[in-house]
Amino acid sequence: MHKFSLPAILRLFFTLHSRTNPGAGKHVRRHSTVPCTDSAVNLDPVSIILMSTLMTVAMCVVMFAAQRSFPRNVEGLREWGIGMAGLVLASGLFGLRGIVIPEVLLPLANSMFLWGVGLLMVGTQRFYGVRPSWHLFHGAWLLGLLVMLCWLYLWPDFAMRVAMFSFLMLALNLTQFIVIVRHGERHATTCFFGLLMLVQALAMLHRGVNALLGGAGSDMMHGGPHYNLYLALLAFMTLLLPVGFITVATRRLQTLLEQRSNRDPLTALLNRRGFADFHARHSARQPLAVMSIDLDFFKAINDRHGHAMGDRVLVDVASVIRGVLRDSDAVARFGGEEFVVLLPESQQARAELLAQRIQAALRQPRPDASLPHYTLSIGIACQAAEDESLDSMLQRSDRALYRAKQLGRNRVEVATPALLSPQAPQHICLN
Missing domain, CATH: 3.30.70.270 (Reverse transcriptase/Diguanylate cyclase domain)
Known part of the structure; x- marks a missing residue:
């Protein structure tokens, strides 16, 4: 998959042109400031993050609209909306890279990202009638902040930051998966939502283990051998996880409407x-x-x-x-x-x-x-x-x-x- 950016288009044009006209190719390579490398076929992290952010904004609007439209006993939509707004804010902070010094930017952005995902977990627990794990929620984003400070200031190590962040994400996603399995309705919508959450958890596990084994790369722009797959999965899950939650919420709404049409409102008996x-x-x-x-x-x-x-x-x-x-x-x-x-x-x-x-x-x-x-x-x-x-x-x-x-x-x-x-x-x- 090619990057849809001006440098990538120029590299592709120069490569094709040099194959048809070797002399022109040499001239271009001598005077071009764009290096001709194989990175043109890689996914662009900035483009992926931008696309994921835009999709998150759209799904955030959907969540808040659903929260205003659905009955109050369909819980969790508000937490999902606020959590996704937190993810948008985290992406905005990542976008300030190069403007704000990393020592200030990275701890804030990563802890905000964990805060947003933690609120998604709380929303899922509320939806299924489970007591929210507030200790895990606050522990995850605070520990994420501590991890970033330690391995950024005291012992600078990008791989350890990636590993610890991934394992904290794993804990939040795995908690949601367990809630879905234990309390979810036996229905296709629940299976779809649970499968998405499991895939996300496994991706975090793979990312964390790969970082510990030396596959984290050097920074966010150069993330190692499996980074392209991770970025692609991140883009898909940004859209699919909210869709999965909306499907189970819609199923809950359908069940409530059926009950209201078949039940006596005073005694809750059948009509x-x-x-x-x-x-x-x-x-x-x-x-x-x-x-x-x-x-x-x-x-x-x-x-x-x-x-x-x-x-x-x-x-x-x-x-x-x-x-x-x-x-x-x-x-x-x-x-x-x-x-x-x-x-x-x-x-x-x-x-x-x-x-x-x-x-x-x-x-x-x-x-x-x-x-x-x-x-x-x-x-x-x-x-x-x-x-x-x-x-x-x-x-x-x-x-x-x-x-x-x-x-x-x-x-x-x-x-x-x-x-x-x-x-x-x-x-x-x-x-």
Whole structure:
């Protein structure tokens, strides 16, 4: 890959011209101030750093725009935006090389770069709900500053500076990779982000070990045999790592929007749409059982204690029902004080047992002593045939619930199978 700079273009032109006109070539070489070397095929560090800086600026703007647009519970975007702004500032400091003396410039630029990458780590940890490693964050950039001062002033050694800087970067990137593996969702976006972070960590490891083995070169402009590969990877990762984080953040946003469309905002239970989707996914796990649950005298609770207390009672009911169900069961709030439970792979005996457990839980002292006493009426319908629809089961469980209300409330009624001749439903009195 050729450098797109005026000296490189001149060298390329002079080389081609000398091949077609040897005499002219000698004349050019004698009077040209640009040495004809093989460095024309190398990557230009200044161009790579400039390109990486421009991409970082663009992704920094994207991060801040996403942070303003995404819900607040999608965390980490702010830290990523500020961290990338720190990387831009570090690149700007590196750009002052030749204007500011290296003894002042290099410690500031390198420590600022570590500060920015450390904040990216904090953002990743916040996104996955992990406590931020502030000790590692501050330790990395402060130790980076100390390393630069020691091997720049006391024992000048470019290779040691490169090695220590690379190992500090490795610690920050490896910490993020571990967080992604442990707490990331099993999804393609997580794999993509984790793979990018692993590649970045391995690049830092290679750079650090190579520096200790004498492959660091003499300075930033002459970085050793693998420096071109390192520069190319740096340019790619500057763009790909923020893209990887945006992909997992977008996936999180998609999940939140799906939950909001399928969940009741007060109780966090499924709504009608979510309940129908759950049934569609688990309808093959027969036999199915349905419980229709209704809060007794809920209007009186609202009238006597207020609607705020009524909402707290509904949340408590949801907690009680969830507490007795399996993870494979589903409970939804259909509106007002009406709840519906779907029990895959459940016979009538199990449905009755769960109803009794719900009633028993309500007879125990409530964790919130300020809640008024309340009771529930429950209607149960078990699948009468493999082809019986969910609507048919809900109608039968509703009829059983209505009969429980008629017979005095605070009880459980089991509906008669739809294919049998009508008769009085079975009932369990829990008074």
